[in-house]
Amino acid sequence: MREIEVPKEVVVVEGKSDTQRLNQIFGSAIKTIETNGSAIDSAIIKRIKDADERFGVIVFTDPDYPGERIRRIIRAEVPSVKEAFLSQEAANSHRKKDSLGIEHASAEAIQTALKKVTQMSFQAELKPIPMSELVALGLAGSDQAKLLRQKLADHFNLGHVNAKQLQKQMAKYQVTREEVIQVLEGGKANDQELK
Structure with a gap:
């Protein structure tokens, strides 16, 4: 053991x-x-x-x-x-x-x-990713939005979030748009859940 x-x-x-x-x-x-x-x-x-x-x-x-x-x-x-x-x-x-x-x-x-x-980062918070980009990435306003947000929240350890909370948490913890795209595009361990 x-x-x-x-x-x-x-x-x-x-x-x-x-x-x-x-x-x-x-x-x-x-x-x-x-x-x-x-x-x-x-x-x-x-x-x-x-x-x-x-x-x-x-x-x-x-x-x-x-x-x-x-x-x-x-x-x-x-x-x-x-x-x-x-x-x-x-x-x-x-x-x-x-x-x-x-x-x-x-x-x-x-x-x-x-x-x-x-x-929490002690650097100034990043500028939040615009809501229009979250929509374009499928993180808001899509059938898969909740699953995709949870995938990001789990990956970056952000807790349970809706679209607005995700936007704030990513800015607070210095998560960049590029990192978001990398997680969404690569290593989709739960691809079956997202379809």
Whole structure:
């Protein structure tokens, strides 16, 4: 059995069930901070800032609106944090009453997400790719748009995005038009899904 690599950074999650899931996978060596929902107070922000200075921080929240709100608040206060994302499919328990959550994801999906982190660029944001180009590339207004956007979001680790969010995320993380075209044209591992 191969040894699981525990992130050296502190992982910021939403609640106890997320911490419990990470402990199941990585053991007690993993360090977490729980935001206890999207009402993040100044004490939590201070803990995140201190952890970022000492160990680095990975923000790992659910792929839904409250999770994205938590990310925005933390990024505004601590721009140097790294981020890990799960797709909505990976975080879905497939039970009617459950919401999307890290606690529902497989160990493999969580390990992959925590290895493939992104960090906001400290250079000026790129000028967003115009919406007309996103339409021309099939990323908006086409039957395949949702699949193509998810392919890009997964490749560049941008989280779940609609066309406007994709446009903003790519600018924020310095993803160029050329890189987008390269991903869309080359290495289409899921060609069958896109047809």
